[in-house]
Amino acid sequence: MELKRILHADDDPDIREIVQMSLDFFGDFELLQFPDGASAFEAFQDFKPQLLLLDYMMPGMTGPELWQNIAKVEGYDRIPAIFLTAKAEASVSEVLMLKGAAAVILKPFTPDTLVKEIQSIWESWNAKR
Amino acid sequence: MIWKFARNISHSYVTFATSVAVICLSVGFILMQREDASYLKGQRIAANAEIRQTANELREKLFGMGLVAERLAAFARNNDTYSQEAIDQIGGQLVRHHPEVISVALAPDLVVSHVTPRTGNQKVVGTIYWQVPGQFVGIARAYRDRAPVFVGPINLLQGGRGYILRYPVFKPGKYSDTGNFWGVVSVVLAEKGLLPARAADPHTGELPPRVALREISRDGRPRQHLAGDPSVFASNPVTETISVVGGHWQIAAVPAGGWAAHSPRSPWIVGSAALISILLASAILMIRHYAVKSHETFNVLSHAIESLEEGFLLFDRDNKLLMANKRVAEYYRIAPEKLVPGLPYDEMVRHAIRRQPAETVEGTVVELPGAEVTLNAEMAEMAEAEDGVQQLVDGRWLKTSNAVTPEGYIVGVRFDVSAQKSAQLAAEAATRQQSEFLSTVSHELRTPLTAIAGRAAFLAKAGNLPASKQLMAAIRKDEPDLAEIENLAQAQIESIAGQGQKIINASELLLSLVNDLLDWAKAEGSELKVVPEVVLANDIAVNIVDEMKIQAQAKGLSLICMCAPARVMADPSRLRQVIYNLVGNAIKFTNKGTITVTVRNKGARVIIGVEDTGVGIAQENIDMIFERFKQVDGSDTRSFGGFGLGLTIARRIVELHGGRLTVTSKLGEGSRFEFDLPKASAAASQAATKAAEKAEREARTAAALAEHEADDSSLETART
Numbered sequence: 001m002e003l004k005r006i007l008h009a010d011d012d013p014d015i016r017e018i019v020q021m022s023l024d025f026f027g028d029f030e031l032l033q034f035p036d037g038a039s040a041f042e043a044f045q046d047f048k049p050q051l052l053l054l055d056y057m058m059p060g061m062t063g064p065e066l067w068q069n070i071a072k073v074e075g076y077d078r079i080p081a082i083f084l085t086a087k088a089e090a091s092v093s094e095v096l097m098l099k100g101a102a103a104v105i106l107k108p109f110t111p112d113t114l115v116k117e118i119q120s121i122w123e124s125w126n127a128k129r
Numbered sequence: 130m131i132w133k134f135a136r137n138i139s140h141s142y143v144t145f146a147t148s149v150a151v152i153c154l155s156v157g158f159i160l161m162q163r164e165d166a167s168y169l170k171g172q173r174i175a176a177n178a179e180i181r182q183t184a185n186e187l188r189e190k191l192f193g194m195g196l197v198a199e200r201l202a203a204f205a206r207n208n209d210t211y212s213q214e215a216i217d218q219i220g221g222q223l224v225r226h227h228p229e230v231i232s233v234a235l236a237p238d239l240v241v242s243h244v245t246p247r248t249g250n251q252k253v254v255g256t257i258y259w260q261v262p263g264q265f266v267g268i269a270r271a272y273r274d275r276a277p278v279f280v281g282p283i284n285l286l287q288g289g290r291g292y293i294l295r296y297p298v299f300k301p302g303k304y305s306d307t308g309n310f311w312g313v314v315s316v317v318l319a320e321k322g323l324l325p326a327r328a329a330d331p332h333t334g335e336l337p338p339r340v341a342l343r344e345i346s347r348d349g350r351p352r353q354h355l356a357g358d359p360s361v362f363a364s365n366p367v368t369e370t371i372s373v374v375g376g377h378w379q380i381a382a383v384p385a386g387g388w389a390a391h392s393p394r395s396p397w398i399v400g401s402a403a404l405i406s407i408l409l410a411s412a413i414l415m416i417r418h419y420a421v422k423s424h425e426t427f428n429v430l431s432h433a434i435e436s437l438e439e440g441f442l443l444f445d446r447d448n449k450l451l452m453a454n455k456r457v458a459e460y461y462r463i464a465p466e467k468l469v470p471g472l473p474y475d476e477m478v479r480h481a482i483r484r485q486p487a488e489t490v491e492g493t494v495v496e497l498p499g500a501e502v503t504l505n506a507e508m509a510e511m512a513e514a515e516d517g518v519q520q521l522v523d524g525r526w527l528k529t530s531n532a533v534t535p536e537g538y539i540v541g542v543r544f545d546v547s548a549q550k551s552a553q554l555a556a557e558a559a560t561r562q563q564s565e566f567l568s569t570v571s572h573e574l575r576t577p578l579t580a581i582a583g584r585a586a587f588l589a590k591a592g593n594l595p596a597s598k599q600l601m602a603a604i605r606k607d608e609p610d611l612a613e614i615e616n617l618a619q620a621q622i623e624s625i626a627g628q629g630q631k632i633i634n635a636s637e638l639l640l641s642l643v644n645d646l647l648d649w650a651k652a653e654g655s656e657l658k659v660v661p662e663v664v665l666a667n668d669i670a671v672n673i674v675d676e677m678k679i680q681a682q683a684k685g686l687s688l689i690c691m692c693a694p695a696r697v698m699a700d701p702s703r704l705r706q707v708i709y710n711l712v713g714n715a716i717k718f719t720n721k722g723t724i725t726v727t728v729r730n731k732g733a734r735v736i737i738g739v740e741d742t743g744v745g746i747a748q749e750n751i752d753m754i755f756e757r758f759k760q761v762d763g764s765d766t767r768s769f770g771g772f773g774l775g776l777t778i779a780r781r782i783v784e785l786h787g788g789r790l791t792v793t794s795k796l797g798e799g800s801r802f803e804f805d806l807p808k809a810s811a812a813a814s815q816a817a818t819k820a821a822e823k824a825e826r827e828a829r830t831a832a833a834l835a836e837h838e839a840d841d842s843s844l845e846t847a848r849t
Contacts, residue, residue, distance in 0.1 A: 012576060014631065018583035025587070025595060057572075086575035089568055108579035111586045 003122045007049035008033045009040040009066060010084065011058045015107070019053065019084075022111035027119075037061025041069050049079070051102075051122060056085035056092065064096065080125040082118065084109065138417050146413040150406035157402020161395040168392030176338045176367040176382040183324065183340055184371045184380050190227060190323075191294070191373040194316045195277060197223040197233060198296035201314040205298045211235060211243055220245040220316075229322020231291055237298075237312035239268060253286045258313070261286070264293070268313055271295040275308075276375040279344070281355065282320045290320040292355070294374060324356045336385030338367075345370065345379045357381075364388070440527070440543030448474040451538065460527060460543055518546065526550035573642055577635040584628045584635075596621045648706075649774040652781040659700035659785045663809040666735055667692035667728045669701060673708050674726055681716050681724060688712070692728035695735040696809040703782045704806070707790075710775040711739035711802045719743030722799070730808065734788075738803040746794040754792065755780050779804075 006029050010016050016033045023029050032047045034040035038061050052070065054063035061069070067081040080102035085092060093104040103121045105114075200219050205211065220233030224246055232253065234244040239258040244250040258265050267280035274297075281292030293315050300311035327337035341357030349370075351362075355378065365388060366381035431452075434441045440457040444450055450472040458468045461478055468477075517529050528544040591597055600617040603609060651657040667690075674690040681688035697704070708726065715724040722742030729736050746754060755776050776790075783790040783804045794800035 012580075014580035014583075014635065015576075018580065018587075021587060022583070025593070086572040086579070087568065088571045088575070107575045108582040111583045112590065 005030045005049045006051050008053040010055035022114045027115035037066035052081040142417045146410040150410040153406035161398045164392040172384050179338045180369045180380045180382040184369050194294050195374045198314045202298040206300050216243045217245045229319045231317040234315045267295045271297040292318040338382040338384050340382045345377050442541040444539040446537045577639040580635040584632050645774045648778045659703050661698040664701045666695045666697045669705050670726050670728050687723045690726045695728050697735045697806040698809045707779045707782050710779045715741035733808050734805040736805050740801040742799040745796040745798050747796045
């Protein structure tokens with residue numbers, strides 16, 4: 001299955017812009033961005049995302065909370081979630097992976113390889129299913 | 130010896146021991162007196178028995194003598210002639226039965242005519258009594274009394290000494306002028322035959338009592354001494370009176386050695402009593418001595434244990450208290466009067482221990498709360514004499530060290546390790562905080578770095594950007610449209626400039642973070658220095674408000690300054706840093722409303738405040754905000770970036786100026802940060818003004834010189 005619709009949530013406008021530029025310039029995706037978890041959760045069902053690209057730490061609803069909430073909705077229980085985080089502790093990545101995250105990408109990331117990384121994660125995620 | 134023991138014993142015990150000795154001696158004395166009385170009584174009984182036996186023998190002997198005399202008298206009265214054979218027959222029986230009877234004689238008309246036995250007594254025959262005065266006295270008395278008379282001891286005609294029973298014989302019809310006195314019958318008894326000597330007791334070797342005999346009158350007065358030592362009668366003798374041959378005899382006896390003052394056993398009794406007294410007194414004093422010694426040893430031990438800085442406990446096999454010091458009472462919150470032997474351990478610590486490590490899992494201490502678990506663990510620990518740590522309800526930590534004595538008792542020591550424990554907990558907290566800080570630093574640095582690296586990456590590959598590709602395509606057209614190219618170039622330039630500006634912004638954020646870190650490091654190491662000078666606080670505040678107005682307006686906030694002119698002694702760059710930090714925080718934590726910066730004079734101080742209508746701070750978090758690495762919201766939902774060092778640094782800077790940074794806040798309504806600085810004195814202000822004027826003059830001079838040099842230089846150029 002081809003990856004088309006990506007939901008991105010990050011409270012930092014710089015990161016949102018860089019992610020948007022990366023995906024626009026180096027890929028061909030439909031990207032919907034949100035500055036916080038609550039607005040993302042409100043709108044995701046209309047957008048029908050195939051993959052979640054989430055900041056770990058956000059005001060209000062955190063990235064992992066947003067993912068958990070989306071996964072509870074029927075049809076989204078197996079949606080892959082990639083976390084973009086500036087938290088460098090190994091424990092954060094370990095916990096997320098244990099909970100079933102598709103991948104954890106540490107900030108700062110390289111914009112031109114972000115698309116390749118996302119594609120690769122998407123493919124291996126689907127291969128496992 | 131006793132007094133050696135008595136030296137450390139109280140007077141009362143010495144008195145007690147002495148009393149016991151005296152009582153014991155008194156009992157001994159009483160026993161001795163009783164023994165003496167009993168012994169004396171025994172002596173008297175023995176003497177009585179002796180004189181009774183003697184009396185019986187005398188009675189029997191004299192009765193025999195009297196009987197024979199009576200028979201011979203009857204024979205004389207009834208016959209006129211007297212055959213020797215008849216006399217031998219009558220007297221012979223007596224002599225045979227009583228060998229001490231020397232002779233029996235008939236003396237009609239007081240001339241001895243017959244004697245029996247004849248052997249040894251022949252020369253007596255023919256003795257005319259009135260010619261022998263020594264013999265006649267008794268005969269005269271018998272005649273006078275007309276009754277038998279017993280006399281002696283006297284010298285006998287046959288030799289030796291002896292006693293003689295004179296039995297007067299009266300024969301009717303004859304000798305009417307002498308009252309029919311016929312003559313006398315005499316029975317002679319050997320001197321030693323009256324009271325024969327007794328042998329010593331074959332069993333005891335005891336000599337027989339001394340016995341004496343005397344004749345007494347009817348009224349009891351002594352008449353004549355008959356036998357034995359006359360002194361016996363003067364020696365409080367045992368006496369018995371017998372009536373024999375018409376007279377009364379008194380027999381007296383005293384023990385051979387006289388009446389004993391004491392029983393032979395009395396010295397033993399007294400000696401034993403004395404010995405027992407000494408032994409008892411010694412025993413009492415010794416027991417007391419060792420009791421005192423033991424008590425002293427116990428006291429020394431108790432005092433030593435009391436002096437310990439640590440808690441000391443001693444329990445028996447049933448976990449009941451034997452000994453504990455006051456420190457234990459303090460640790461376990463027990464009234465000292467309740468800390469008594471017999472107190473069960475569980476009762477003692479039930480309300481005192483909050484928790485202690487109950488078990489360890491791979492070296493990790495698992496602390497279990499709850500009295501039951503704690504108690505069980507503690508009991509098990511006590512039983513196994515293990516060491517551990519326990520926390521008291523008052524928060525203190527005790528290190529417990531227990532051991533089992535050879536008697537099976539449990540001895541425990543409790544050390545207050547609160548200080549070490551606090552240090553340990555503080556160190557752990559510091560390590561944790563440091564770790565959190567590093568995590569925060571990493572997070573906060575990575576965010577602007579992501580922006581910088583990301584945007585730089587686009588710029589590095591600018592040729593691949595769609596806008597670049599469009600521009601290149603427009604240029605490469607066969608008939609390039611210059612207007613289109615210019616538009617596309619303009620858009621590309623703006624895009625690149627925008628990215629550059631955003632890189633600059635991110636770099637500035639990064640730089641401010643690094644500066645914060647450096648300032649904090651200096652503040653921590655006391656290297657943060659301020660160089661105070663006279664500055665206009667209101668100028669600095671106004672400048673900052675102007676600078677940050679755009680940032681505030683971007684969030685829809687109004688930022689105003691209500692600043693009165695105020696000269697303060699402050700390091701201008703540091704003062705600016707503090708106000709900048711406070712205003713920055715206010716913008717960061719305020720979503721709507723107004724931020725007001727105030728500068729006002731108050732006596733010798735200038736008060737600078739920053740007030741916002743932001744999220745505010747909960748009362749319980751007020752103290753936390755000045756702590757290093759702390760943001761009130763430390764969770765993953767934290768809304769605001771930054772290290773949380775700004776306020777720590779700001780407070781330090783204010784303190785270096787001799788002021789104090791405080792905060793008042795209400796959650797949801799806003800906060801007010803306020804600090805005070807010393808107002809610059811008039812002299813300092815004047816000096817500062819002069820210095821400023823001088824600096825201005827020097828600047829003007831320098832500018833004039835420079836201008837002059839420039840003119841010269843242009844002239845030179847013109848000349849060449």
